Amino acid sequence: xxxxxxxxxxxxxxxxxxxxxxxxxxxxxxxxxxxxxxxxxxxxxxxxxxxxxxxxxxxxxxxxxxxxxxxxxxxxxxxxxxxxxxxxxxxxxxxxxxxxxxxxxxxxxxxxxxxxxxxxxxxxxxxxxxxxxxxxxxxxxxxxxxxxxxxxxxxxxxxxxxxxxxxxxxxxxxxxxxxxxxxxxxxxxxxxxxxxxxxxxxxxxxxxxxxxx
Amino acid sequence: xxxxxxxxxxxxxxxxxxxxxxxxxxxxxxxxxxxxxxxxxxxxxxxxxxxxxxxxxxxxxxxxxxxxxxxxxxxxxxxxxxxxxxxxxxxxxxxxxxxxxxxxxxxxxxxxxxxxxxxxxxxxxxxxxxxxxxxxxxxxxxxxxxxxxxxxxxxxxxxxxxxxxxxxxxxxxxxxxxxxxxxxxxxxxxxxxxxxxxxxxxxxxxxxxxxxx
DNA sequence: GCGTGTGAACTGGTTCACAGCG
DNA sequence: CGCTGTGAACCAGTTCACACGC
Numbered sequence: 001x002x003x004x005x006x007x008x009x010x011x012x013x014x015x016x017x018x019x020x021x022x023x024x025x026x027x028x029x030x031x032x033x034x035x036x037x038x039x040x041x042x043x044x045x046x047x048x049x050x051x052x053x054x055x056x057x058x059x060x061x062x063x064x065x066x067x068x069x070x071x072x073x074x075x076x077x078x079x080x081x082x083x084x085x086x087x088x089x090x091x092x093x094x095x096x097x098x099x100x101x102x103x104x105x106x107x108x109x110x111x112x113x114x115x116x117x118x119x120x121x122x123x124x125x126x127x128x129x130x131x132x133x134x135x136x137x138x139x140x141x142x143x144x145x146x147x148x149x150x151x152x153x154x155x156x157x158x159x160x161x162x163x164x165x166x167x168x169x170x171x172x173x174x175x176x177x178x179x180x181x182x183x184x185x186x187x188x189x190x191x192x193x194x195x196x197x198x199x200x201x202x203x204x205x206x207x208x209x210x211x212x213x
Numbered sequence: 214x215x216x217x218x219x220x221x222x223x224x225x226x227x228x229x230x231x232x233x234x235x236x237x238x239x240x241x242x243x244x245x246x247x248x249x250x251x252x253x254x255x256x257x258x259x260x261x262x263x264x265x266x267x268x269x270x271x272x273x274x275x276x277x278x279x280x281x282x283x284x285x286x287x288x289x290x291x292x293x294x295x296x297x298x299x300x301x302x303x304x305x306x307x308x309x310x311x312x313x314x315x316x317x318x319x320x321x322x323x324x325x326x327x328x329x330x331x332x333x334x335x336x337x338x339x340x341x342x343x344x345x346x347x348x349x350x351x352x353x354x355x356x357x358x359x360x361x362x363x364x365x366x367x368x369x370x371x372x373x374x375x376x377x378x379x380x381x382x383x384x385x386x387x388x389x390x391x392x393x394x395x396x397x398x399x400x401x402x403x404x405x406x407x408x409x410x411x412x413x414x415x416x417x418x419x420x421x422x423x424x425x426x
Numbered sequence: 427g428c429g430t431g432t433g434a435a436c437t438g439g440t441t442c443a444c445a446g447c448g
Numbered sequence: 449c450g451c452t453g454t455g456a457a458c459c460a461g462t463t464c465a466c467a468c469g470c
Binding site for chain 1: 228315319359383394403
Binding site: 219 | 438439440441442443446447448
């Protein structure tokens with residue numbers, strides 16, 4: 001029914017959703033497209049186009065009612081029912097993700113952590129249940145975990161991805177610099193390549209300074 | 214001299230650069246565009262277009278000489294001389310970044326860590342020198358730090374960004390969900406919004422399942 | 427007047443297809 | 449024959465501009 005949303009639009013709508021909630025906490029009840037845009041660093045007309053994909057929600061001459069907008073976004077983007085996620089690889093980054101507070105408000109529940117080192121599993125203190133890596137397929141399937149945050153060392157990435165696929169995972173956020181894609185048809189991947197972000201930033205600076213000279 | 218590279222191209226070239234180095238370690242000396250593409254999950258013609266922005270580097274009927282390609286990339290993207298970076302906010306994520314091993318090969322040196330809690334500064338064990346947040350402008354300027362990884366809590370983000378700007382920072386990787394932009398002309402920002410990544414992934418799943426039904 | 431909704435124009439990035447060379 | 453380099457065709461997403469409603 002919903003016409004297909006561009007991925008860039010989905011990204012921005014996610015941020016708008018977040019903005020709705022945080023702004024509502026301050027007592028505000030409405031916001032114009034240009035004010036939303038200012039908060040998010042994007043132009044107002046883009047905000048309008050994005051929101052407009054969901055239908056006519058704004059009130060002309062008034063802006064968007066935040067409660068209404070939030071509800072529409074939650075519905076259209078599927079934030080209403082909770083999703084289960086797991087962290088694979090409990091090194092520094094993985095452990096940090098395990099305790100990351102900002103997932104909860106989004107109805108994403110971290111239900112398991114995995115690592116191949118039993119030693120490590122025994123030293124980490126967390127309320128989240130932890131398992132050895134070889135149990136990934138079984139635990140993921142049993143608990144109905146749909147999402148994974150993959151934070152293992154590069155060389156362990158393909159194997160870990162394969163185990164997740166075996167468990168029937170549906171989406172992976174890949175913090176590894178390795179390209180994983182066990183089953184493109186069934187599994188969505190989003191890559192976060194930290195080292196490359198730094199490289200890009202560094203290059204952009206370099207190219208800009210270069211140009212200036 | 215260099216014609217302006219699209220940002221998407223810079224991102225891919227950074228990954229190609231990384232691939233060059235890691236592949237060379239295995240003893241391989243050449244790679245075709247389609248093999249590079251396969252490793253990176255992008256089509257071969259895109260790889261060729263990207264590399265071609267730097268001039269004619271490939272050998273027709275042969276592929277790309279990895280040593281030569283790596284050298285060209287390092288030169289064109291400015292990876293030759295080191296850049297100094299700092300971590301702002303030493304909670305779990307910040308501490309993890311402080312020890313992240315993958316920055317070194319890219320000539321990015323983490324030269325300082327900052328946090329507003331003196332207590333925290335005293336408990337973290339690291340060879341990197343740590344400073345209280347109010348010293349950001351002075352330390353950044355004195356050490357000639359160009360890049361910052363911003364990992365403070367949301368509400369502290371604008372203030373931290375302002376201090377970095379005051380110190381003359383040139384680029385920030387913003388792990389905060391808050392939009393910062395103290396001085397758009399002078400400071401480049403790259404946003405990594407973890408919670409939103411998860412939201413997007415979740416929505417993509419939702420929309421896909423929806424469509425299937 | 428303020429602020430949304432939206433078709434139309436534009437932009438830049440991707441994909442195609444093939445010429446050219448070892 | 450394999451594989452690069454590249455102009456041309458294509459496409460998605462962004463920007464513009466303005467009509468319409470409160």
